Amino acid sequence: MKSLLLVLLWLLPGGLLAQTGTVAGTVRDEQQRPVPYASVAVPAAGLGATADANGTFTIANVPPGAVRVLASAVGYTAVSRNLTLRPGETLSLPLTLAAAPAALADVVVTGVSRATEIRRSPVPIATLGRREISLNANTNVIDAAVRGIPGLSAVTTGPNVSKPFIRGLGYNRVLTLYNGLRQEGQQWGDEHGVEVDGYDIERVEVVKGPASLLYGSDAVAGVVNLLPALPSGPEGRLRGEALAEYQSNNGLVGNSLGLNYQKNGFQTSFRASHRLARDYRNSVDGLVYNTGFRELTLTGMAGVRKAWGSSHWYLTLYDNQQEIPDGSRDSLSRCFTRQVAESGLDDVKNRPLVTDEELRSYAIGPLHQRIRHYRVFSKTQVALGGGELHLLLGAQQNQREEFNHPTAPAQPGLALRLSTFTYDVRYHLPEWQGLEVSVGSNGMGQLNRHLNATDFPIPNYNLLDAGGFVLLKKPLGKLEVSGGLRYDTRLVNWADFYVAPNPATGFDQAAGPAQPDAVLQFPAFRRRYQGWSASLGASYVATEQLTLRANLARGYRAPNIPEIGSNGLDPGAHIVYLGNRGFEPEFSWQQDVGVLWHQSEVDASVELFHNYVQNFIYQARLQDASGQPVVIVPGNVTYQFQQAAARLYGLEASLNWRPAALPWLAWSSSAAYVSGESAQTNLPDHQIEAARYLPLIPPLRGRTELRATAPARAGRFTGTYGRVTLDGSARQNRFYALDNTETATPGYVLLGLGAGTTYTNRDGRAVAQFIVQVDNLFDTAYQAHLNRLKYFEYYAGTPNGRSGIYNPGRNVGVKVLVPF
Template sequence: MSPRILVILLFIALLPYPAQAQSSHKVSGKVSGESGEPLLAHIHIHELGKGTVSDLDGQFSISNLRSGTYHFHVTHIGYKAQTLTVRLADEDVFLTIVMPESALTLQALTVEANPFKNGPIEQSQTIDVIDRDFIEKNNTGTFANALEKLPGISTLNTGVGISKPVIRGMSFNRIMINDRGIKQEGQQWGADHGLEIDPFDVDRVEIIKGPASLVYGSDGMAGVINIAPGATPDPGSLKGHLISTYRSNNHMIGNTAMVEGNENDVIFKARFTAQDYQNYRVPASQFTYAGFVLPIDDRRLKNTAGQERHFSVSAGVRRNWGKSTLTISRFSQQAGIFTGAVGIPTAYSLRHEGKHGIVDFPKQNNTHLKIISNTTIQHKKNWLEIDLGYQANQRQEESLPHAHGVGPTPEGNLALGLFLDTFTGNVRYNRQLNGKHQTIVGFQAQHMQNQHTGFEFLLPDFTSTQGGAYYFHEYRWKKNLIANAGIRVDAANHQIQEHLQPIYERLQPTGEFEQRNPDIDRTFFNLSGSSGLSWIFWEHHNLKLNVGSSFRMPTPIELSTNGIHHGNFRHEVGNAGLNPERSYQADLNYSYSKKKFLLGISPFWGYYDGYIYLSPTGRFSTIPGASTVWEYRQNNAVFTGGEVKTEWVAGAGFSFTLAAEYVYNFNLDTRLPLPLTPPFSVLTGIHYALPVSTQAFGDLYTYVEYRHAADQNRTDRNERVTEGYDLLEAGLGWESHIGNQPLKFQLSGQNLTNTFYFNHLSRYRLLNLPEQGRNISLSLKIPIRIK
């Protein structure tokens, strides 16, 4: 599919849908609390992306609606969010909405990750929802790190500027990152490849933990992270904000500006972000590698500086037939790779030269361009959703050729270039059969083309085409018992080209070549399915169960890689004979929720037939400048564990939170644990909202959080154990006013005790390098309302 064809498809998707002659209806109603007090609530229609606010008497009215089924999301601060399914036929509808009071902040957020969009009770899977306020409060530089406060979520880190999420001990191609309905494709197989997502441009995130392959695709075996756009601005409004941040550890300075508006239901939004950071500090002056004690000059890791730039613009229309938007974004990052990660580190190569903000060799330059079209169309009384996307991901690693044992090359300093083009199309048809039954039929297709260049080799050129179709059914047996089930079929083809690598001797080409990988042509086909239920067996008790069997196809990197992955400091080798994984999973979730108390317990279990993983061999590579060899292997394995989260609002402004997680896995063939498993971890917090409201200080809050990570002694053969650690974080926030202009401040500190510790999932752990030391963060947000 050429870019020209894609542009035509995007244009067609954005054409106004010719509305059929239908009668116009009105939905009105009243929103009140349990005691009967009227509420100024926000009412949002999911399918149309529009809504209204109830008046002082709790009354609201939305007119010009066609016959059909709609999902109304009702939210108000201090109350539990409500979702109602409204069916419009021949008459107008009046709603009486009673909202239970809740002091738990996140209960004011609705769950839209459910394919049927009908609320958290109906969803049978474990889902966490966070909004912009949560992300801004916990933003430590990357989108993935902002999610670490949630139980069951950890991160794989390469220094400070690059991280990616881990759900229940799984990452890479077992987690799907969906941005506005399109699966993010950006070399996610590598731990040193960030998500290329601007954390400032994320308004809402829904994390589905457990098997989600049925609706989202085979890469959703461990979970899905849905990045959804925020609520569209009110008609006739024009507003925006400015945010500036500073972090002391690496002198990171970030600025972002956003503007959005709505004129006669023509909506638009634009954002630009810039972040620059220097070499980061660690609480150590030396480290030990291969028996050598090496210096850390000025306690700062050389060449870990970087910069990021991001822009995005979106525009669309909302009509009574549905909505359609087009979003264009580009994320670029230049990041240094720690000098000791390329070749064997020496005291000479680790010496600082010049300023700490210089990005020197080796380094990586990454860009990610996305064009996404989202269209929702009403067809009769049902809804058709179309998501189309094009992504161009470019990753370039630059290094000096002689550091790799080769002489001057035609590629210059470009050691590795990977250029990935991805075309994606998703179609879903949501049909409401009656008050108890509704179904979804969906189709997905994806085509990827990857090309490589540079004087090094890691991943060959390949073309990958895959597609899937599924059927999903939900049955509301009783008001308090909802069940669902579905089936899916997938097929894929990988065509991987042979690669011959030139052989050098004494920095000169010999004219001979080494075959790094042969031609590979693999086709895969399989079935998967799942079912679940949600049961409210007492007033405040909700039990959810989801079981399923899914499969995941081997990726081209797992089949054919054979080179040095410098960001990981290892030689990685693929296996052309790998077979698809097959999983059998069960996910249980119990929650007890009252006005001021929440308890959630989420155990999980999974058996994996032919689990694919990267394992250390203990052998040193024969390639110059490489470390040990890691090979892709396939064994049967078991994953189990769970999460516990609780929140208690004690009154007088105090609240207490606790989030604990544990992952246990076992390789049934080697009788050993699998590598890179996160340790047991507990995060506790105390939050206090001060009863202060002045011109200088309003909405004042403060918090203290303490994380304990246990020792990780359950490691694979040739994998190092990691000692546990304790981290302390604290912060406060407040709002001030200059005239009528509000200013929102946040001050926080991470690793306040400057603890020396190792993160078991950090890529620099292989070099015995500790994590970032003490860091103080300050941010200022200036909301701007133009009209």
């Protein structure tokens, strides 16, 4: 650690003591009325502030030189201004926002290296801000992003486990970042969620399509970057927010306290959040047994921001106890039952019924998983040689335990500890005749180890990953061209891993080769994977309203550990996975074409894509020579990973309208469609059609919202709104039908209602914000196609004709936010 600090101090230029400047001003609408609580930021410097009730803002400690200021607010088009700030200067900057609900002018850095407007990025990027996240009743931040970003979906296992999918691809093909740090938490597992405090997320940025150029392997489908809030407010004053939330469907109780402080360039923040939920409910299943959770998150940051740049250190601690549903029931009453015997003696059709007290209890059941995730990382930005150096260094540890032994509840079946060390260094060269050049390298080292476990689905492994890239961007009048090249290499290895029965417990345990009855479960393995990534794209501002863009990208992904090394039961998924040690890396070629229209009243966009993936890795049920399913562990199905070419294509479209004659009204609508087809050639003729489509492809989905916001006027209440939402999914008939792996899913439409307001004091400062949201108002019974619980069924037929577990029913969510 001392060496690292010395290196960072050595990098700082001699201008360490140079003065910073201040940007202040007001945010108003086109009628010159104040826009209360607008967000104002200097994105390149990571600085921001929230305007007060009169639209006034101040951003201190802004590095001198060329500065880009961005202002945004819900219901308005974001606006940016370029200015030059001298050391010690205070600039007064009036900002005017035009009424429009879209955010095509938002500035992003995810997927484009330097700050870039969304409309000028050839790579499709979408964003979702804190305000929109807060308006919904979500059980995790991924679900919140899915509601607001077309093309983003999630595979779910109950209400608190959601894995992001982008355009039909997920797991290790989507890279999830927390403030730029890659999230590493055994994300290959079906029931493994994202270990992030949703209350702390200020903004979500999603790259739709291969982002391997900047991030390497695992970003072949895209990136989800979860960005926490930065300190804001006046110098030398402690600011904060207290939040309380309740949701009726699963009795969720959430509380969060956030604090931040800044003075003379020093910045610090802290947040503590706790959430507790019992089993959720729907009109078909009633209360769904073992779907509750208990979650605690602590987040801290300290840093400095000076004229030379900035350096911030982050520490997060996440602790989640998540129940594991298995869907077992009584065959006639359809009441849920619970496991009381070990798998060898368990008779799933004669389990005892779950009592009403157990269904309504907030206590975590004996069969559950516990996930503890710890992060420490630093982000440093330094002005160097006329350019900018960005350095991220991080370490994180994920400890995951799945308790699946009813006769020994303290004994975990799965117990893994994943330690990951990450670096990301980028240098933005000084601009030369409009040409912007960025070079960089990022990578990681990993060690994954079994602890006190009885199930061993993957081996202990070591992983080293590194890659380097160069990215160029050049404006040519109305045309802006960008592209780059990257090379990656990954080394994976593990030693022989033996398993033997433990005479004292009767369960399996890790063993040495000389131990009696030891079985070699994972033979030693060592292999290096490598590949090239590339991207070439352009955006063309045809008119002030019309922007055209296109991008061609080659993505690369090395096989993950389960795909090459699996050989065991995943208790939470009820599946025995078998890997394939001969896999080659996946390579994709994706083409994107987009048309974006922007004017004061209307924003519209259409994005089309086509993605061809070589060596696509998927799961298929294992069969013997006679075509019968192979059963290795009774009561659990057996899958083996396979490779074949795949093709995905689809589109996303959005339309946002805010009529000038009705400035208080806003209408937004979006739709997303993706189709994924496999090119398997090693199947009998009668199975080819059943295996035509890829698994876990979301159906055609649309969302529309009508929102009315009361005009600003004198009084204690401001920002009062009401909204109506419709979420619809079409029937999914394009599914992976081989071996009855997936089935068709009926379509559904869900109606939601919401309202909210902010209560202010006599000085116009917010005292409390109130939000009420009702989802699935008519308590519609439905199953999302990407809901894994849909397939948790033990019987071929049921008395009510409905199989599997259904999604949550009606939910009333209430939030109270108190800023101070």
